[in-house]
Amino acid sequence: MQPPGPLTAALTLTLTLWAALGAAEPLRFFDCGSSVGNISIVDVSPCPSQPCVLHKGQTYKVNVTFTSKAASQTSKAVVHGVLAKLPIPFPIPNNDGCKSGIVCPIKKDQKYNYINALPVKSDYPSIKLLVQWELKDDAGQDFFCWKIPVRISD
Ligand SMILES: *[C@@H]1O[C@H](CO)[C@@H](O)[C@H](O)[C@H]1NC(C)=O
Ligand SMILES: *[C@@H]1O[C@H](CO)[C@@H](O)[C@H](O)[C@H]1NC(C)=O
Numbered sequence: 001m002q003p004p005g006p007l008t009a010a011l012t013l014t015l016t017l018w019a020a021l022g023a024a025e026p027l028r029f030f031d032c033g034s035s036v037g038n039i040s041i042v043d044v045s046p047c048p049s050q051p052c053v054l055h056k057g058q059t060y061k062v063n064v065t066f067t068s069k070a071a072s073q074t075s076k077a078v079v080h081g082v083l084a085k086l087p088i089p090f091p092i093p094n095n096d097g098c099k100s101g102i103v104c105p106i107k108k109d110q111k112y113n114y115i116n117a118l119p120v121k122s123d124y125p126s127i128k129l130l131v132q133w134e135l136k137d138d139a140g141q142d143f144f145c146w147k148i149p150v151r152i153s154d
Contacts, residue, residue, distance in 0.1 A: 027052075029146040032132060036070035037143035040111075044118070044148065051149040057122045062133070063101075064114040066144045072106045072137035074098060077116065082130040082147065090131065092116060097135050097143075106137070114144075124152050 028050060029042045043063040044052055054060060075097030080087035094116065098104035101115030114135060128151045135143040 027148060029148050032134075032142075032145040032147050034066070034142050034144045034146075036068065036072075036137055036141045037135075038067045038069065039064065039144045039146055040067065041065040042146050042148070051128070051151055053151050053153050054118070054120045055153055056120050056124055056126075058120055060118040060120065062114070062116045062118055064133070064135070064144055064146070065111065066114065066135075067111050068106050068108055068143055070106075070137055070139075070141065070143075071108045072139075072143075073104060074138050075102060075104065075106055075143060076136045077114075078134045078136060079118075080132045082132050083127065087132065090118075092118065106143070112143075120152060126152055126154060128152075 027042045027044055027047065029039070031039060041064070043061075045061045045063075047053075047060070052060075077092060077095045077097055077100065079090040079092050081090045082088075094100060097114060102112050106112070118131070128149065130147045131150050132145065132147045134145040137143055
């Protein structure tokens with residue numbers, strides 16, 4: 001095998017760095033009151049740089065790593081788009097947290113990965129807004145509540 005040329009080497013290095021940075025940089029988020037949980041990672045992908053640009057017609061993967069501080073039989077997700085402080089319900093295909101990567105009942109002091117999808121419909125307006133995502137327990141308290149700024153684009 002020939003040694004790689006300088007161009008190939010540079011390209012490989014760039015791609016490697018890119019992948020490493022992309023994987024290493026966690027999403028910054030605002031905690032909006034996770035009263036019965038503790039968020040460790042919010043991952044929305046693909047989102048190579050923040051604020052996340054959400055393209056119409058695409059579906060984004062959401063993966064939230066959190067620790068529960070309460071037990072619960074159920075868990076229900078509530079998603080809003082917040083525009084000028086006005087929360088507008090944001091429909092997601094499945095709001096049952098127990099069908100989103102979490103095995104219920106939820107136990108106290110356990111780490112969970114909440115996995116869901118955020119479909120961005122093609123008729124959404126091209127605007128900047130906040131996405132607020134909550135996961136509620138039996139009593140309506142938040143295992144997590146996080147907010148990130150996004151931009152909806154064509
Ligand atoms: C949340 O977890 C982090 C470690 O992941 C810990 O440092 C922090 O104190 C915890 N916060 C609360 C409110 O439990
Ligand atoms: C969710 O994120 C956690 C922590 O980064 C990771 O270990 C896990 O594999 C991810 N799960 C999926 C389905 O992407």
